[in-house]
Amino acid sequence: MRNHEVRxxxxxxARLGAFLRSRRLLLAPEHAGVKATRKRRTPGxxxxxxxxxxxxxLDWYTRIEVGTGAVPSVQTLVAIARAxxxxxxxxxxxxxxxxxxxxxxxxxxxxxxxxxxxxHAIMNTRDTAGVMYDLYGSPLCWNAAADGLFRWxxxxxxxxxxxxxxxxxxxxxRDFFGKDFITVARNVVGMFRRAYTTTDAPPLAxxxxxxxxxQPIFQEMWSEHSVADEYTLPGPMLRYxxxxxxxxxDYTDVVPLHDPKVIVRFIAPHDAPTxxxxxxxxxxxxxxxxxxxxx
Numbered sequence: 001m002r003n004h005e006v007r008x009x010x011x012x013x014a015r016l017g018a019f020l021r022s023r024r025l026l027l028a029p030e031h032a033g034v035k036a037t038r039k040r041r042t043p044g045x046x047x048x049x050x051x052x053x054x055x056x057x058l059d060w061y062t063r064i065e066v067g068t069g070a071v072p073s074v075q076t077l078v079a080i081a082r083a084x085x086x087x088x089x090x091x092x093x094x095x096x097x098x099x100x101x102x103x104x105x106x107x108x109x110x111x112x113x114x115x116x117x118x119x120h121a122i123m124n125t126r127d128t129a130g131v132m133y134d135l136y137g138s139p140l141c142w143n144a145a146a147d148g149l150f151r152w153x154x155x156x157x158x159x160x161x162x163x164x165x166x167x168x169x170x171x172x173x174r175d176f177f178g179k180d181f182i183t184v185a186r187n188v189v190g191m192f193r194r195a196y197t198t199t200d201a202p203p204l205a206x207x208x209x210x211x212x213x214x215q216p217i218f219q220e221m222w223s224e225h226s227v228a229d230e231y232t233l234p235g236p237m238l239r240y241x242x243x244x245x246x247x248x249x250d251y252t253d254v255v256p257l258h259d260p261k262v263i264v265r266f267i268a269p270h271d272a273p274t275x276x277x278x279x280x281x282x283x284x285x286x287x288x289x290x291x292x293x294x295x
Contacts, residue, residue, distance in 0.1 A: 014067035015197055016097045021065055022225040023084045024050055032085065045084075053083035074100055093227045096198035115256060118264050122146075126282055127275065129249075129267040135195035136205040137163035137188055140262065141289040148281025149176075149241060149267065158290055162208050163188050168215045175240050189221040190228025199261075236270040243284065244277035 025044035029035065034049050045053075051061035056076060063069030064080075072080070077098060081091045095102045115132075122130035122143050129145035138158055139150075147153050151172065155161045160169075167173045167185060177184050192212075196205055212218040235250040248270040253263055269275040 012097060012099060013069070013071070016094070017065040017067040019094065019097060019225050020080065020084070023086060023090065024065075027084055032083070050080065050083050054079040056080075071098055071100070074103065078103060089227060089229050093194055093198070096194065099198075115262065118254070118256070122264070123287055125266075127269070127278065129278070131265050131267075133163070133263045133265065135199070135261055135263070136192055136201065136208060138204060138208075138290065139163075141287075143287045144282045144285035145278055146267070147285030147287065148278070148283075149239070149285075151285075153286040153288055158204060159207055159211075162204070164192060164208055164212050164218065168212065168217065175242075178238065178240055180237065185217065186221050186224075186226060187228040187232075189218060190226045193222065193225075194227045232265065241277075241281065244280050247274045247277050249274065 024047070025042065027045050028043075029040075029045060029049070032045055032049070032053060034045060034053075047062055047065060048058045051058040054061065054076070056079065060069065060076075061080070064072055064076075074095075077094060077100065081094055086094065092102050119132065119141055122132060122141055125143055126145065129143065129149050131142040131146040131150075132140045134140055139146075139152055139161055142150070142152060150166075152161045155166065159165060167188065174181050192205075192208075195201065196209060201209075213222070232251040232253050234252060236248045237251060239247045239249055241247065250268045250270050251265060252268075253265050255263055269278045
């Protein structure tokens with residue numbers, strides 16, 4: 001694996017340009033309705049082709065991509081997103097980088113949920129693993145079943161329990177996620193990128209970033225400019241815990257409308273054998289919170 005140098009966090013305009021360039025180079029000319037020629041030396045579209053598809057001048061698009069122009073308008077970004085055929089998630093991230101309001105159709109629909117009620121549900125559920133994360137991958141509270149799966153009570157502090165830090169340091173998580181490890185890792189890094197590059201990150205997130213940028217797998221994924229949504233595929237997913245063997249689990253995530261800075265995840269057993277195995281893990285786990293004195 002190549003040892004890419006991690007250069008983020010960039011200034012917002014440079015970050016915007018780098019993201020647009022990465023997506024421009026990924027879009028094949030034939031998919032954009034542009035006739036390809038043999039003289040092309042680089043993959044993807046040329047700047048002039050994106051500008052033409054978006055209905056803006058080449059000079060203006062170039063200044064946006066190289067980070068020397070002003071922040072584009074909402075209308076301009078919508079046009080560029082369409083020209084680059086960005087999906088819903090990439091379009092929302094584009095607006096987050098630019099610090100512009102996300103168009104209504106790009107806003108994810110969520111339910112209004114009480115955080116206190118969710119924490120109560122997490123702590124008082126025994127046959128389903130429950131955890132509340134922040135957007136930087138740090139577990140904020142978890143029940144015994146979740147601890148049986150992820151072993152957070154064995155870590156000394158919040159930094160060590162962060163999904164990026166623990167995932168990069170522990171062979172347990174490679175075995176736990178199995179063939180899905182790289183996919184999960186890329187998703188976690190993508191979630192972290194969205195939060196870290198578009199919000200006022202807390203000190204713990206800065207500490208995670210300073211550690212993670214020295215790790216080759218993080219460097220490789222960070223250099224891809226990939227972003228991920230808060231949601232996990234619903235499953236069923238196969239996971240492995242040495243004490244009980246293979247488990248078949250269903251995931252579901254909730255992002256509260258009034259506090260989208262947290263993700264609440266419930267992990268339920270998919271079949272009867274997994275119900276029995278998760279019951280054993282409940283006895284091995286210990287519920288906890290980030291705010292607990294020991295954490």
